[in-house]
Every structure is written in structure tokens, then in C-alpha cells.
Amino acid sequence: MDFQPIERSPEAFQQPVTADQIVAMTRRAFGPHVRVSAAVELGNGTYNNTYRVDLDLAAAGAVVVDDDDGGAPPPGDRSVILRVAPEPARQFRTERGFLRNEVASIPHLAPIAALMPRLLATDFSHEVVGRDHVFQSLLAGVPAPEGLGAYPRTAWGAFYRSLGAITRTIHDVRGERFGPVAGPVFATWAEAVTAHLADLAADLDGLGLDSTDVRRLAESAARHRAALNRITEPRLLHGDLWTVNVMLAPGAPEPTICGVFDCDRTSWGDPEADWPILLAGRRPGTERDAFWEAYGPLANTDEARLRRLIYRASHLGGARLERHRLGNAAGVAESYAEMRELLALLPQADPACRQS
Template sequence: MNSNTKSHFPRETIEMIIRENFGKDIAVDTITELTDGWFNAVYILSFVGQGVRGFKEVVIKTGVQESKYVLSYEKNIMHAEILVYSLLQDTIVPVPKILVHDFSKSLVDCDYFIMEKLQGENWMKVDEKITPENKEKLIADIARYTAALHNIKGGYFGYIRNDKEFQFSDWRSAFQNMVHIAIRDGRKGGVDLPYDSILEAFEPLWEILNEVKEPCLVNFDIWKMNIMLAEKDGEYYIDGIIDHERAFYGDPYAEFISLQNICGDVEHNNVFKENYSLLSGKPFTFTRNNKLRFYMYKIYLSLLMGVEVYRYNEEDTKRMLKDCNKKIANSLAELKEYLENS
């Protein structure tokens, strides 16, 4: 998708970055931009000869230039991604190897990192080729990987930032802050969303967030586009999970929003629940308050996607806003109905 936050560089600049990081004799062969992403520019690089550090292909991901506007929670967002990759390196969660990250802005006016290129394609591109039996195995794996991710605990609640504005001692305060910052940015940007209706619906529910006692690592963006699948012996397997920049420490039930894109209703997916429990060491439950918090996170995700339209062109902005307003209205109605009948 076209986005004004993407930092595009000419071939000469990308070659300079490679030489400065890996040596003057490294020769870049091809440079291919991946256009699926919504926030960062991403390029696949191939090399003449042996490549770099044993890799014949790498991926370079560029951050947002400092002169460009981003939402409050998006500032220095790449720092969080690198931290999460480092936290996951010694777990069962498959992630690419990070070769270089540079936040100095000494070579270019944005953050960037270089990582190995994973095999295969994102799940979305091969979805129709996956058999039901293969999909069940993939869901079992993603359940275990999700639990392993949630087993990592933080020292605070909130977005992973080196900024006290985002760090809290309890989940209620952290999530309230996340919601209010998103609404503040949206109103400042003139984005037409039902902010008052969201706050009104959330007001009697803030208290149940106090039930979340552990700040679990939550990716909040695990869906088919961010899961790379490779093929072996006629079956697909998960080669890596990417794009962890929107991660936070908080309620693991927030993860199950984006996972609906893969598993459907997680609450009723026995394969997911059984395998998640194997790694979490706890029974998978979905109590009334779990469900209420789930609705809150579902509405928050649609709110975020709505205020993020600042980066898109007019046509995409209209389409996204229409979709987000519809999703928020539907989720608010579902929440109201659940409260009345539970």
C-alpha cells in the first residue's frame, strides 16, 4: 500500500548502506521493493558472489524520517521491533536473524535494520494452497509460538518504549493511556471516528482491566501477512513471524483479535486452545470478563486503524475510514448485546 511514512532510497544510497555495514567489496545485484506493508519501506537485496555473512539475500527495512508526522505511539517504533526480535531469539518462536540495526541516523535520516531473508511467502499469498490437515498443524504451531511469546514478561505495562509516558505499573492505567493517546491524535488530525461512543462504552469496564496482573509480551499484529510460510515435502511450515513493532506488555487476550484472521474464533478453536495451554502451562479459559476485555481490544484495534489514515492517499483514506467506522459500530453493538445477555 502507498504510505507517506515510507522512506524510499535510490539504489546508490542502499548500496552505500551495505558497503558501510559489510565492507567495500560487497556488490549488490538486485533490489526489489516489497509493497505489501502499510508503514515502512522494505527491500529484498541479492548479491554478486558469496553475499554477506553467509546470506545471499537480505532484507532492509527503513524507518520513518524524522521530518515526517507519525502518531504518538509510532515514534521510534523500530526500536521496539528490534528489542522484541532479541527477546524471541532464544525461544521456540521462529524469527529472522537481525544482521545490523542502526538508529544513529549517521548514514541516512531514518532508522533502519538489515535481516536475513526468510524462505517462502506470507500466509496470505499461499492460503488457497493449504490443505485442511496442513492448516490444523499450522494453527497448532502458531498457538505454541503465541504462548511462548506471552511467557515473556516485562517490567511494566504499556507500549515498549524508552519513555515513561508509555510505562505503567498496572494494565488499567496503561490501556487507558493507549486509548486516550489514540483518540487525542485522531481528534487533532480531524479523523472522523466515534470517539465519545467508545469512551462511553469503556467507562464502566475500565475496572475489569485490573484483573490483568502480569505484563505479558503481546505482538498485537499476528495475522497472515506477518507469518512467513515455506514448503517442504508438500506441506507448509512457519519459517518466521515478522513485524513486531507494535508490541506491548499487557493482557495476552489482546493477541486473539488479529489471530482471528488465522484461527477464526479462538474461544472455540480446540486445536489452538490445547496447544496454547501446552506452552502456557495454564488451562485456556474465556470468562465473561475475558470476553469483555476482548471486545475492548477489538474496538481499540479498529480505532488505531482509523487514526492511522493520516498516512494514506485520499482514496485509501476514505475506504479505510468507512471500514473502521463500520467495524467500531458493529463491535460496540456486539459489546452492548453481550453485556445485556451475560
């Protein structure tokens, strides 16, 4: 077996599994006679450990049911994706059970199912390895961060227009409660937002980082609960839809999205709180403006602008965790200055109270 893990320090957040563990996980998923010819760790993500696993099916006479007709695939090597979650003790409160959350979200993501990898096997038992893991089909295409560079910037508008259309399709899915798809869920949007901020502050405390500003943000969200609770219908949010999590069709005349992956941050909430909405709004006057042509305009009321400030600050708190995990001390320090600026923009009185 050709095993190519990414070398990391023992202190790194992501820790690889062993070659023997990959063989054991694969045989449990697809049968005891499947032979693993290669396992190569992919380094694009910062949370799960992701591997491309090559299965030599011809040598074993094994069957993996993942073709369109539900029968045996053609003989020979077959590549699949193995995603392994961090050990439970390494997971932040705000990131707990991400793979379980993704599996729970699959039925709700049916409108974009044709773009997503197929779930081949799931194991949350921790019997083979003490970590959640799933096997998925390998998406065709080129990762967007690599593929976009093959096109002139004048053509990038087509990419962002497509990203806006996919985001709108996801946001059109309706739910019944607010919060992560796999739970916990809440009856109101304000409860879901403040619960997330409380977990975020606890995560920062656990790392020895100052959480005072995030706790102030949670207090502000509670004070503005009337504006938050104007959002009464939960909509499906992807949570991480941007260039790093999509594939492009190779050789297409314009950048064309052919795959969407890493859907483990899905939740029910206000569409304007979703990650792609925040990123699409950055750098106005560029090709990103094409996003709104397909998605549609955002609300332009005092309440909506207030909510977006809260969401922006919440995302910044999450980015602080990510920067710490990546050893970006300067970025962590910058997040405190950025948060001070955002908190200063939040009004003391709730616009919803003035308008109700």
C-alpha cells in the first residue's frame, strides 16, 4: 500500500490516522477482501483529515455499490474519499459532531444533490478508530482555487453568478427549528444566535484567549432579540460555501461549478447569516457583484443591517478560533481590534422596538 500522510507536529490540531487504520476502516465499509492500493492525504481542509483512497477491486472481486444503477462498479482501481473527524476531545463546542451534522443534512440538500459527493459508508461507532469517519465518492473536476486562475478575471463573473444561484437554491429549503441540522435546535432565531455565541466564548476560554468581546456580543444579541426574532422561518444555510469547497468543470469555456463538498457546517437560520453572504459582500465593484445577480438583493432596513452586523461579528469570533488553530498569532490579535470596531457600530436601542 502506498501511504502518503501529511507530516504534522504532535501539537497540530489535525492528526493523521495510520495505514493499518485506513485498511481496517476500508474493509469494514466495503468488505474484508477489498485491497487498498494507495491512501494519499489531501491538505486543503483544516478540520477533518481527508484522504483519497484507491481500492483495487479487481484483485479482490469486491463490490462497492455507488454507480447510478445500484450495481457493481467496473473492475479495477476505484478512488474514494475518506474523511476522518478529529478526536472528540479536540473538537470545539462550536464545531462538535460536524460529520454527523453533514450526514443529517444530506436529505435537505437534495436540490443540489447532483453536485454533491455520494455518501458510501458511515461509521460513528468508534470501534475501528476512535473518530467519526465517512467514505464518499470522488468528485470530478478541478478545485476552484486552482481552476479559476486558468480564466481571465473578466470571466470570473460567471463563477460568482453560479455560486449565487447555488446559495439561493440552498436558502430556499425551509426547516422547522433554528440551529445546527443535527441539533441542538431552538424555537427562535435569537435563542440559536445567543447559544452559538455562548459556545464560542467558552471555546475561547478553553484556549486561554480573552472572550470578553464575544460575551459583549452575546449580550448585544440578547438585547436585540426582537430584531433577530423577526426571522421566523428557518432556512437551510450551508455555512462554508465558497471557492475552497467547490469544483470546476475542466476545459469549460467559462468557470463552471460541477461539484460542492464539505457540507458539515449546515444549519437552520437567517439566510443573511450564511458565510457566502458575508464573503460575497466583500470587495464591491469587483467580479463578486455577479453573485447578487443570481441570488437577489439583501434587505435594506435598519433591522436587517443590525442583524448583519451581529452576524459579521459572530463570524469574526469563529475566525479567531481558526486563526489560533493555524498558529496565526497576528490574525488573532487583529480580530480583537476588528471586533471593537463592530461592537461600536451596534446600537444600544433595538430598531425592532422602534418599528414595532
